[in-house]
Amino acid sequence: MIRKLAIALGVAAVGFSTVASAETLLRIGHGANEQYHMHRALLHFEKLVEEGSNGEIDVQIFPSSQLGPDREMIEGVQSGVLEMAVSPSSFFAGWDPAFAVIELPYMYASKDIALKVLNSEAGDDMLARLNDQGVVGLGWLENGLRHVTNNVRPIKAPADLDGVKLRTMKVPAHVATFKALGANPTPMNFGEVYSALQQGVIDGQENPIALIDSQRFYEVQKHVSLTGHVFTVYIPVVSQSFFSSLSAEHQQLLRDSIAAAEAHQQQLVNSEEAGQLEKIKEAGVNVVDLSEEQRQVFSEQTKSVRAEYRDQVGAEAFDAWVAAVTANTGN
Template sequence: MKKLLITTAVSLLALSTSAMAATTIRIGHGANETYHLHRALQKFADNVETKSNGKFDVQIFPSSQMGPDREMIESVQSGMLQMAVSPSSFYSAWDKSFDVVELPFIYPSKEVALRTVHSDAGDDMLKRLNNINLVGLGWLENGVRHVSNNSRPIKTPEDLKGLKIRTMKVPAHVKTFNSLNASATPMNFGEVYSALQQGVVDGQENPVAHIYSQRFYEVQDYVSLTSHVITFYIPTMNMEFWYSLSAEDQQLLLDSMRLAEDYQQQLVSTEEGEQIKAFMEAGTKVNELSQEDLQIFIEATEPVRAEYKANLGPEVYDSWMNAIKAESEKS
């Protein structure tokens, strides 16, 4: 009888332990661990684990450990990975509407861009992900993109003439730099430092925080604050996994992501000035562009915007531009 009681107790303990096992959420992204995105995702993970009393175990895999962005997104679609955090432009491989988010010189400021993606227009864009077996949890900053190179400061489109500039593998970005007289050279993010170091490309374009965290400034003589494109990450989750969660748990994930978004903005605003200072201390020359200078770039890239307006149609293009205008008027 005693043996039976002991066996029963052990079995009940095993069942209890199994019931209490945490649900694992694995998140892949391409940035390194010092980048503000990774630290924002750590904030997300901490909040989810704490508020759920350990019901979830959130594991973050930076630096493309889960593969390049397209591969990560496909892993989430198939359910092999629960979450990926990739630039919004990569989702245009499945839905061209996402091209409109990262067109050149469409936002008058980063603040307006942030308000636009968090508006009804941004929510409608995220809903499109449901058609490809994904759920979008929000918008995280990738950043305002600038040009670095080893030849000269960039003040006009003419200064880009003949320079090989690494871009993301995003058609709109490639078209933008080709329209500015440069030779756009798409390349995986992990290859950029060595390509700059070995002179395979003359320069690259990225937000200040990426130039800093990836130490591109060590192998670049000039950083020009061109602000040509503002980019975002979209954290996406496998749809089946999402709908396996309770409404309460879904809300916890959404609330935690919004907390991460706010925390990321604090990091960016606190650190960007110091990062630019670090470039200059390392001997990299930094130049800003006046509004008059930027206007020349805006005019030079008008054909790119016109092409995407024709291709995407008014439902997508005009709706997004109207949302930007509405948010601009709130300033």
Template sequence: MCKKWLLLGLVLGTLPAQAATVIKLGHGANENFHMSRAMHEFERLVEERSNGEIDVQIFPSSQMGPDREMIESVQTGILQMAVSPSSIYENWDPAFGVVELAYIYPDKKTALQVLEGPEGQALLDRLEPLGLVGLGWLQSGMRHITNSTRPIDEPSDLEGIKLRTMKVPAHVDTFDALGANPTPMNFGEVYSALQQGVIDGQENPLSIINTQRFHEVQDYLTLSRHVFTAYIPAISKPFFASLPREQREIVTTAMNDAIEFDHHLVEKENNKHLEMIKEAGVEVTRLTDEQYAAFAEIANEVNLEYRDGIGAKVFDSWMAAIDDQSDQ
């Protein structure tokens, strides 16, 4: 009998200890998307650095609901973390609308420098009254236009094109001013709507256009770089505060490293996404600086209409930061 209990004790002693802390993390991307892979890197780093004391459980592809619902789940404690586009936070604080205004960043490098500077941190700090802690800025890169009607070289080419946009008022107003027929639509409906001709086109980063196979049902791609899309990994403030200091540091540093991993993936794979889109037979248009300026001039008039709603101080500081980076 003693040998039996001794053997059982040895067996139990070899089983891995159950994690004391569970972090449930939801996001809307599929498993092939670079942000999703970056979150798996976050999971690996946290579990490794905590020696298994923290168990990160990831729920991709909107398994925990659309972005707004996921954020509300973090606020109520159903989830501990969510990774959502920064524009979603306009539902709580209009200042977040400044990040994804159209044609404000001359390039991706400038956008990242602003996000990772004082203005970006000040915006993340505005999450705390919402019961959230922003852990940084993930990127999805610059958004571009696809359609099946005609090449887009100038604003007049958008005339009458039914274009799916996100449910972001500034995006809708910008494309309306450019002459398109902007059509907000849930992301999960876009492929079938393009395939069935319900809409003529859509706008997204190259990584999404490729991984979501939109290029299979589109004929033209314009590298319009009209909006920079950023994602915010947000964690519940009460939950984060409840963690021991060492675990808070593990979560923070692991997310910093995962963000760098995400940036590396975007930079490494962007050209590959573009080549795959071209190989599918899509005609690609690159805008010259003059062509880009024609779109930007119209968009700027729309952006100024949002200055007061966003907050003049936030708007002006953000634009000044962009100018400062552009001048360097």
């Protein structure tokens, strides 16, 4: 996998051969397309880093899985073949089970609570665990609250998911969540989802509103149900060897620029999500906005998943995260 990534980086570098004046090259890989708010947040990061380093760092962003799927990019960062990747937090659970706690079903009562926890001491402690994976975690970027889309029926209660063939991320906790809800979860790489929906290979998928919009899933789906079942987040990680090669000033520049990119991303999300949802409705998609009571039924049915993952995550890490959620609820 790492060899394939190295070849991909080599091919990609040909197009940038004229940009060789910067002392340091920082290549970033991620899986979303260029319209997605996370990519645009990274463009803000690029601007801040290049200006803040007086052109000494040249940032190049490779969206849409150009450098391969997320696990392959993370492995590239671990080996030092790639400088930086921005991938969902759940992938890091493959090396450290504690990361699974972030994306468990109905862990947070709202997105605001999730963001408070991520930017608290508990979030900092979680990022510090990445040092044992050979990478440096710079911060957090939103992916968002995930919602269900499908072509079978509106989803208003767990029973409505019965037998629905639903694409999920290749994340065991997500698969377990939809098994508990009665669906037929089907893990699949992100880049394959649109065509699989179009061809009827799967009935539906689940993603945040901004991805349903930017990936145009609404073109091949009849129903969107605002289940808000999982809050997902990206972790921008940098190769330890690359990071240690930077001056202390440039290391801090990367951290500060990610924090500024996160704030910029929140402005984008808050200003655009309502319009994206309206666009989906105007395309003829039936949008079901679940009540708090309806979501609570989903939460109750996935309680067993949260209990199961307390054992897998480890009681200490799990309980510390739940304590942070409790501390930030109602603040």
